[in-house]
Amino acid sequence: MTDIHHRVGVRSSSTDDVYAALTTIDGLAGWWTTDTHGDPELGGKIEFRFPQGGFDMEVAELVPGELVRWRVVDGPPEWLGTTIDWRLSRTEGFTIVRFTHAGWAEPVEFLDHCSTKWAVFLLSLKALVETGTGAPAPDDVAISDWH
Amino acid sequence: MTDIHHRVGVRSSSTDDVYAALTTIDGLAGWWTTDTHGDPELGGKIEFRFPQGGFDMEVAELVPGELVRWRVVDGPPEWLGTTIDWRLSRTEGFTIVRFTHAGWAEPVEFLDHCSTKWAVFLLSLKALVETGTGAPAPDDVAISDWH
Numbered sequence: 289m290t291d292i293h294h295r296v297g298v299r300s301s302s303t304d305d306v307y308a309a310l311t312t313i314d315g316l317a318g319w320w321t322t323d324t325h326g327d328p329e330l331g332g333k334i335e336f337r338f339p340q341g342g343f344d345m346e347v348a349e350l351v352p353g354e355l356v357r358w359r360v361v362d363g364p365p366e367w368l369g370t371t372i373d374w375r376l377s378r379t380e381g382f383t384i385v386r387f388t389h390a391g392w393a394e395p396v397e398f399l400d401h402c403s404t405k406w407a408v409f410l411l412s413l414k415a416l417v418e419t420g421t422g423a424p425a426p427d428d429v430a431i432s433d434w435h
Numbered sequence: 436m437t438d439i440h441h442r443v444g445v446r447s448s449s450t451d452d453v454y455a456a457l458t459t460i461d462g463l464a465g466w467w468t469t470d471t472h473g474d475p476e477l478g479g480k481i482e483f484r485f486p487q488g489g490f491d492m493e494v495a496e497l498v499p500g501e502l503v504r505w506r507v508v509d510g511p512p513e514w515l516g517t518t519i520d521w522r523l524s525r526t527e528g529f530t531i532v533r534f535t536h537a538g539w540a541e542p543v544e545f546l547d548h549c550s551t552k553w554a555v556f557l558l559s560l561k562a563l564v565e566t567g568t569g570a571p572a573p574d575d576v577a578i579s580d581w582h
Binding site for chain 1: 437438439440441442443444526527528529531533534542544546547548550551554555557558561576578579580581
């Protein structure tokens with residue numbers, strides 16, 4: 289098993305803004321992909337679509353202001369059954385986001401790509417909360433031939 | 436053991452430019468930190484310094500145009516003894532960089548930070564080769580309270 293880990297700090301006055309950006313369709317559409325639809329409540333399914341494909345996430349756990357967990361229920365085979373955790377905490381002036389995409393079966397090249405791409409989208413989330421403007425797909429930062 | 440993985444594609448005509456950016460002091464100073472000194476030849480030691488601290492790398496392996504491997508010989512305790520691999524290959528119009536920072540003893544929060552920060556510096560490397568201008572420390576992109 290191989291996991292992807294990231295950490296960013298978002299300048300904000302509480303965890304509320306980041307939590308909202310992770311648990312509302314408008315929030316998610318503001319930093320990951322504009323083509324986001326579905327039910328962001330516990331047990332709901334959110335559909336994220338990109339020019340290259342997409343992912344369906346089941347909302348597996350919600351602890352307001354602290355934790356969001358998704359389970360990948362549809363998408364590329366390497367993603368099926370993996371889980372994505374967003375853990376929020378506070379330090380002076382920042383909401384700290386610890387991110388884990390866990391349960392990859394193998395350290396394939398697609399994992400390497402997704403790891404870098406997750407970093408780009410975490411910075412998009414940070415920008416959205418700090419400035420009101422993120423960089424969601426299809427206008428996300430291209431990092432390679434795989435976009 | 437936990438590893439950090441990344442992948443970027445650099446628009447270039449051969450692997451030569453990226454390889455030079457990883458194996459010359461001028462190249463390294465152009466994307467990672469301007470305060471870079473030492474001997475980038477095989478078996479040499481390169482000293483990378485940042486406002487927050489620094490790392491000493493031994494150049495453990497060099498395969499021109501294909502592979503650069505560093506061993507961390509001084510720096511934060513979590514980094515000591517870890518290895519950093521840069522694997523280069525070609526696909527149409529791009530030099531593909533596969534990056535691995537291997538051998539972390541534990542999945543600590545500092546690893547999460549370093550993973551995101553490596554992504555930022557890989558994009559700096561990409562920018563340097565593609566445009567001639569990277570974003571090395573101390574003018575690197577800040578991602579959190581840990582910079």
